[in-house]
Amino acid sequence: xxxxxxxxxxxxxxxxxIMAFAEQHGRSGKTETEKAIRIYYAVRDKLRYNPYSIEPKxxxxxxxxxLLRGHGYCxxxxxxxxxxxxxxxxxxxxxxADVQNHLNTERLRSLMGTDxxxxxxxxxxxxxxxxxxxxxxxxxxxxxxxxxxxxxxxGTRDSIFHPFDKSGHRHMEYVKDHGTFSDLPWEIILAESxxxxxxxxxNLEVRSKDFxxxxxxxxx
Numbered sequence: 001x002x003x004x005x006x007x008x009x010x011x012x013x014x015x016x017x018i019m020a021f022a023e024q025h026g027r028s029g030k031t032e033t034e035k036a037i038r039i040y041y042a043v044r045d046k047l048r049y050n051p052y053s054i055e056p057k058x059x060x061x062x063x064x065x066x067l068l069r070g071h072g073y074c075x076x077x078x079x080x081x082x083x084x085x086x087x088x089x090x091x092x093x094x095x096x097a098d099v100q101n102h103l104n105t106e107r108l109r110s111l112m113g114t115d116x117x118x119x120x121x122x123x124x125x126x127x128x129x130x131x132x133x134x135x136x137x138x139x140x141x142x143x144x145x146x147x148x149x150x151x152x153x154x155g156t157r158d159s160i161f162h163p164f165d166k167s168g169h170r171h172m173e174y175v176k177d178h179g180t181f182s183d184l185p186w187e188i189i190l191a192e193s194x195x196x197x198x199x200x201x202x203n204l205e206v207r208s209k210d211f212x213x214x215x216x217x218x219x220x
Contacts, residue, residue, distance in 0.1 A: 004091035010184035013086035015064035022084035033155035074137035075121030091126035096178040103171040133158040145216035
């Protein structure tokens with residue numbers, strides 16, 4: 001378990017901002033599971049989901065950088081959750097899978113050229129002698145704007161994207177599993193992302209600044 005407890009370049013669990021955030025939101029938990037649940041919800045809802053935030057810069061994916069920025073996409077938020085948990089001595093690692101995301105906007109879809117998201121990220125947490133998956137990507141406000149159920153986490157069962165939205169329409173399918181990692185394989189993820197979404201990285205100036213508002217406008 002040691003490799004899932006130590007700080008790394010990306011999962012910088014020893015950074016003062018990470019330690020303070022985890023302590024603030026996890027201290028009311030009496031058990032590791034309760035602490036993990038509280039930290040999960042803090043990361044889910046206090047950091048906005050922003051799929052336009054991917055930058056080809058190594059330092060942009062450090063947990064402390066993401067936390068201080070206040071927003072990030074699924075992989076970024078999974079990194080923050082892992083760092084916060086490790087700072088509380090709770091083993092955590094990163095998991096990745098390619099997913100088909102029907103929960104999308106026209107602008108993002110046009111930049112990506114597809115609704116397949118490569119290396120979608122989540123966090124695995126070791127609680128009660130087993131690994132459980134937690135996906136803190138979509139904050140509550142965004143879920144409301146997309147009319148989807150927010151993902152809950154109880155510390156005992158895997159929490160990954162629900163296959164259907166509130167109206168019964170499918171919005172997320174897992175296509176390919178990439179396994180788990182003790183640290184962020186950023187070079188691999190970035191290379192694959194730039195290969196799959198060249199327009200996304202060529203047109204940084206046309207990215208939306210508020211994905212939540214964009215979602216609300218399209219779903220009204």
